[in-house]
Amino acid sequence: MLTERQLLILQVIIDEFISYAQPVGSRSLSKKDEITFSSATIRNEMSDLEELGFIEKTHTSSGRVPSEKGYRYYVDHLLSPQTLKSNDMLMIKSVFAERIYELEKIVQKSAKILSELTNYTAIVLGPKVKDHKLKKIQIVPISEETAIAIIVTDTGHVENKVFSLPPSFDVNEVEKMANILNDRLAGVPLMELKDKIYKEVAMLLKQHIHNYDAVIATLSDTLNLSKPEKLFFGGKTNMLSQPEFHDIDKVRSLLAMIEQEKGLYDLMKRNPAGIHVKIGRENNNSALAACSLITATYSVGPEQVGTIAILGPTRMEYSRVISLLQFITTDLTALLTKLYQKE
Amino acid sequence: MLTERQLLILQVIIDEFISYAQPVGSRSLSKKDEITFSSATIRNEMSDLEELGFIEKTHTSSGRVPSEKGYRYYVDHLLSPQTLKSNDMLMIKSVFAERIYELEKIVQKSAKILSELTNYTAIVLGPKVKDHKLKKIQIVPISEETAIAIIVTDTGHVENKVFSLPPSFDVNEVEKMANILNDRLAGVPLMELKDKIYKEVAMLLKQHIHNYDAVIATLSDTLNLSKPEKLFFGGKTNMLSQPEFHDIDKVRSLLAMIEQEKGLYDLMKRNPAGIHVKIGRENNNSALAACSLITATYSVGPEQVGTIAILGPTRMEYSRVISLLQFITTDLTALLTKLYQKE
DNA sequence: TGTTAGCACTCTTGTTTGGCGAGTGCTAAT
DNA sequence: ATTAGCACTCGCCAAACAAGAGTGCTAACA
Known part of the structure; x- marks a missing residue:
């Protein structure tokens, strides 16, 4: 089990790395307000955390970087539910305020707004047509x-x-x-x-x-319209502005997989209800090794009809993205239910 | 006016650069079969060609690289009409051989095949819906x-x-x-x-x-379906494998402009019939400064309905692309005319 | 016993240096 | 008019070096 202090350090390391994409060292950590003990202590703790597999070094004498296991622990235990900025809420509300009748258009717009708010790539698995009557x-x-x-x-x-x-x-x-x-x-x-x-x-x-x-x-x-559900995208190229994608080869393989759609479709399909986070290689896809995918489902009434997701680097603002998804799927579900659940 | 020899040299320089994306120097040129004179002579001619603005140096003692003016001259005067490889023709024919009834699908497939054959990006301005009855x-x-x-x-x-x-x-x-x-x-x-x-x-x-x-x-x-004609794409990310796009910023601005569609739409709209080549800054678009756009129109009967284009680096295989476009628009026009020109 | 200061060590990053090769421009000879 | 020869320029690369950030370890401290 991790001690309180280890948890704190892990949390701060990840928060820091998410913000600045730089390996974080003991000295810079010790300067943070939350942290009251010395860099040497931190070094000892970090050493333990590394042994436990939560953080890694990029080279022998570098600062630490969260590992996949670290992120996993972070999203499972360390995430403080964050309330959205009222600004973001307004943006989303404004999308759903418009009188749009076509399901696909609503979904499309949701993807767009999500990608703009997060600067990641939004993917929406469109409404399941087959279940409709x-x-x-x-x-x-x-x-x-x-x-x-x-x-x-x-x-x-x-x-x-x-x-x-x-x-x-x-x-x-x-x-x-x-x-x-x-x-x-x-x-x-x-x-x-x-x-x-x-x-x-x-x-x-x-x-x-x-x-x-x-x-x-x-x-x-x-x-026999065995057409698969359509995928909608927002901000396909947002990933390019993430510092971890300075390498053109990574970009190429990532964009190629997005373009192909097949792989993503499989990832998005068959999602249990609720919000789920897949980190790095948990996605089982080499092109997504450096990415995390957060999925959320939306429904019409009781019937789950689609999935909406955010694809970002593993160094993603999990907290914010999760709040956003929560908010948007709730709204989306409410709207769709109102529109299409007549009987 | 350029002498025969200058033309020859210009042509070989451009051909060479198109193939290998490396500045070409006098010595390597002198080794080519077509060229019977010494590297010193070539240097003199190159110097003149540079003064005339057809080629440039990347630095004081580098080989030469075609300028936009050089490419322009090349496509206007130096292009030898090339016959397609029978392989390519078969590929295209096979697309049009399938029994597809939807105009959009045919167009979409054309874009795909074109991008695969060229390794550039194919863009098709879909059929003008408004003129239809x-x-x-x-x-x-x-x-x-x-x-x-x-x-x-x-x-x-x-x-x-x-x-x-x-x-x-x-x-x-x-x-x-x-x-x-x-x-x-x-x-x-x-x-x-x-x-x-x-x-x-x-x-x-x-x-x-x-x-x-x-x-x-x-x-x-x-x-009042004032919807603009749709754009279809093939090989959106092909550009990434071109050596001139190793720079991530160039890639970003290019992909952003492709994604946005608006700019491209304007470029593709209102094209006079036939094949047209726009080189680099002739496109009036900073994101396309390093690109050339070759457009061709297709019709149903006498009525021109859309535009099909290839976007590649200025260092593009003009000859081959032009042949391909010629071939594909002819076939496409024939097919569409047969399908939809009943009366 | 947990915490911390101090120090030697490691590794990255950036800069400088020198050599190599490809290429040019100029000059003089053909 | 053409070409051989030569000095010169530049990009590229690898080696050498200094600076900076960070670590692990040890010994002292509360």
Whole structure:
């Protein structure tokens, strides 16, 4: 177990390093107000803390730098819940005050404001479309061979997909088909669409539509919107101004991974509710070895729909970022719930 | 006027610099096959070329480097039209061979492939939506106060916008309204929608719809899709691997400007047909001082719809990029014309 | 026994120095 | 007009050195 004094020293070291990105030495520590004992004492304590793995040296006679284990301890035990500056709160409130109806736009804006407030990169895993329910389906032919299927969800989200009509498909039947689909499928979660089509709609279509089998195949294919949730970003290049990214190779691999989206998507998906901090290699991703990712989930009513995250250097202002995320997800959830939780 | 020999030397210097990004000196030049005279002669010629402003020294006793004027002369007079590697052609052809129906996706893919083939950044100014014609308009109420207007163009593009319904608007009237709109507005270019609504549809709506004036205002506002054309990117971070961008500050300002989009949009907009090369400060943008931008336009039939561009360092493989752009815009235009030029 | 002052030692950083190589400009010979 | 030769310039690199920050250890102190 760590002594009170060790905790204090660890805390001050990390706070200091977070602020100035410089290894912190015993002498400069001893000058701080919180610290009443001499540099020699601090050296002894530091030596212990190093042995325990909470801090490290960059070279034999350098100051100390927090290790991943140190950060982990810091966020788990040492973080004092900080109240937001009223300035920040106003900024966020102003975003949600605007009358925006599209879920995606709200989410997009949240990412932007977060990145601006923190100077890190904000990532939002957009609302899970699959769980939403079909409101209306429209089919618009645009040529003799192609048509667009438009799907509107109860949350105001619109998806569309162009597909090719089977040859010799009567344009008049399109309308008939759309009617049947709407009749049968309204209110069905998008996830189950494909299933329902085969189970409930197939029979009906068979009676009314020529060329039944070709249509049904195309249709279920088209409606199988297995599109992954979208990622939204804010401040993609903010990381460049962090001193730890002076090395162009690090920057390249980091930006490449952000650009690719795949890796991030996996990291953001399947997050348990609440706020979670992943430090450095806890992310299991070599490009993020020097980064921490703080994720938070937001919901519509009881249903968790997405994740919002901040990606920064391991030397991140954990306290502030966590407060911000807390605040913004609460607001976001409240707004979305108000907007989309009618029934 | 430059002599034959000076032209030759200028050309070889630039070719060499483009390949290796190193200042080129007289001795290494004299070893090239094309060059039959001694390094001393070359030094004299170089001295003249420098005086004329085509090349520069990085320091008193360094090799020479092309100046912007040098590059300009090079692309204007010295570029030998190069045929593409069959490999490259195959890559491009394969993109256009796939059956994709959405204009945006095709455009997006073009950007991707271009950036991969060149290792520069590809930027595409997406198809001008405004010139496209209304195919169908749908209105889907999603709550008591809001509805989604969905607009489908003849090119298969779908736009949607959520808007608030006037209070006490009868949901049944939505359908009636949609019918009237479709009846009257099908085939109208999006640009003229707003106009037509007031001129032709207003009267009709007045007869059939309660609360006429509130609706008409909301409607014309909603349909005024003055969205600017979208920009698509490929290889945003490719620039990082160019040796001239080892300096993190240059990278930052460049990426910031790419991220912002506004500046690039202005550069890409209003391009006369054909291929154009802007070198370094010709772009009038400090972040692009070390970059060249090569733009090319693509069309649907006779109607120019968008611009596709490559952004690279001034030390760019002009010849190859120009050939690639030529090839890809030709193919793109052909494909789009075939798909969307029905009438 | 916990704390601290003092000191030798280590390592980084910045500066200077000298040598090497690539390149130039000039001059004189061809 | 071309070229060989030569002195000179500069960037680059490695070695040498001083200064500064920081450490670990020891011995003295409360």
